[in-house]
Amino acid sequence: MGLFKKNKPESNSTGNVKILFTTDLHGSETAFRKFLNAGLMTKADVLIIGGDLAGKSLIPIIDIGNGKFKVEEKVIGREGLDEIIKKYKSSGIYYTIVDQRGLVELNENKKALDEEFKRVILERLQEWDKIAEEKLKGTNLKVYTNLGNDDPLYMFDVISKSERLVKCEGEIVNINGYEMVTFGYVNPTPWNTPREMTEDQIYSNLKQMIEKVENPDRTIFNLHAPPYGTNLDNAPLLDKTLKPVVRNGEIVMTHVGSTAIRKLEEEFQPLLGIHGHIHESRAFDKIGKTVIINPGSEYGIGLLHATYIVLENNKVKTHQFIIG
Template sequence: MTQIINEERYVIIYTVDLHGSEKMYKALFKISLRENVNSIVIGGDILPKSYADDLIGVQKKFIRNKLIPMFKKFKKENPSVTVYLMMGNDDFKINMPFLEEGEQEGYFKLLDMKVHKLNNKFNICGYGHVPPLPFLMKDWQKHDTKKTMDLSDKCDKKFRELIMCKDEQRKKLEKEYLLLLSELGYNHHIHHYNVKGILSVEKNDETTIEDDIKSLAKETSPEKTVFVIHAPPWNTELDIVYPDGAHIGSKAVREFIEREQPMLTLHGHAHESYEISGQFMEVIGKTVSVNPGSEYDRDKLNAVIFDVYNLKCMKHIKFED
């Protein structure tokens, strides 16, 4: 691929929540070449999602046998295109060393809690953790803010009771769990859960999402930085989910955007937000925030293409190869 170098043009294609769909990865590469992008950015949940008994092994195998070879081939054929990616809340942290091997080989750059230079003017950084929610895997879950730590602990403990309880206790515990969620400010529903699932592999430290993003922001100039944050800002068009239109985003992320006003934030996590709201973008003050949505279960790629020098011309695409 021959690419025209122009400092006043830097085009990014952004997608998220591919969940190991090979068709979507191939579609992503195809569109990237067609649009002559400078960078590909993938905002988390990059590995297969299933209820397999050995999901850790499934994800490890995907990284080694599918993901690394795909990006190796793409980088060899398109050396001028830089790929940035990170894990999300459905990707097991224990497999991170295998992604780090790919980064060391130069196939892509990992984003979580790192700042990279896009070009001489702009930076990009990432953050993969999400607030506590009713999902079995807890590797990428953290308290949202210090104010909610105690309540989040109670909520998480109640969820663990719920997934292990006897049938006759279920309705009572579900009611108690939903009440705790509502106290946290989430009008949420109970997701399908599987008692054979793994609750946690990696224990997170005691910092909050609020702490981490503040720390990350100190390493760069927010007004000249693209922040890739898996959790969308709370109470926006970008964090709505089925079946009841609940908002599942991060209050810490919302507060960070309102306070620091970064140039652009890229999100995911709430797959159906675009389908429900019809909006892939929301402007908060001077900040443009984006969630393209995900249809990984249909192998249909949702992505956003934009030039960092002209965010007004951002476009949303759906692609089915």
């Protein structure tokens, strides 16, 4: 994990801070654009993305010559190509244009496929960086950007070079007197995603960081995994084949959050916990005095799920879900 660093405070006292938080955009340019627009409309002071920026799928578009392309078993022209690329960007799907030889290479060479995935992930994130610069031009707004469990670490290379996207994992960020601790790793999942840790590892790494904050009760925990056993971590129970368990015609739900994160929020009682990871579990809850929120995600249909939060005088004055 490396050393945790502490940013210089922006203020010696806490004041009124308006936060717009979203998470689990998974490559959806439409959801990202809506988030930036909502930040401007709500006049937020701080924009935060809680992780999982990367998309999950890559579809090859085959160039068959003479301005024609084959995709999803259909032959289309240039105009159709523009439309399908727009659709893919909106829903978070990556695409690559290849000839027949290139398609064979991707199907038969895992290294080539991995390299192409890396290329399109970085390309999409660089496009988002340009969009953020354009949308937020003339403002002082920064987008505190975390990676989640589905995000490869090389994405930090783009974020670290950006003027608008700010890497916050590994930092203690001071926002007008409120300190923010950020952590993108999650407890083990059935899918063995890139950034998972055991509960003991999560507890150890996070506790080391939290102990560096000055006032835990004025701290924001920006942690991708939600705490276990709350309204924020309900997901379908899966069988051995990873299919949802159905009983009496209904999907059986279970808690899948992190016990370590729950324990740390119980111990340190931060002001606010902002979480994601479990798309279907949009909710707020409390652990002791700590308000915890998961805005949920429907990135696949280009829908923005976000939460508008106002902190005032060391309290969560208000919080509201934004969907659109």
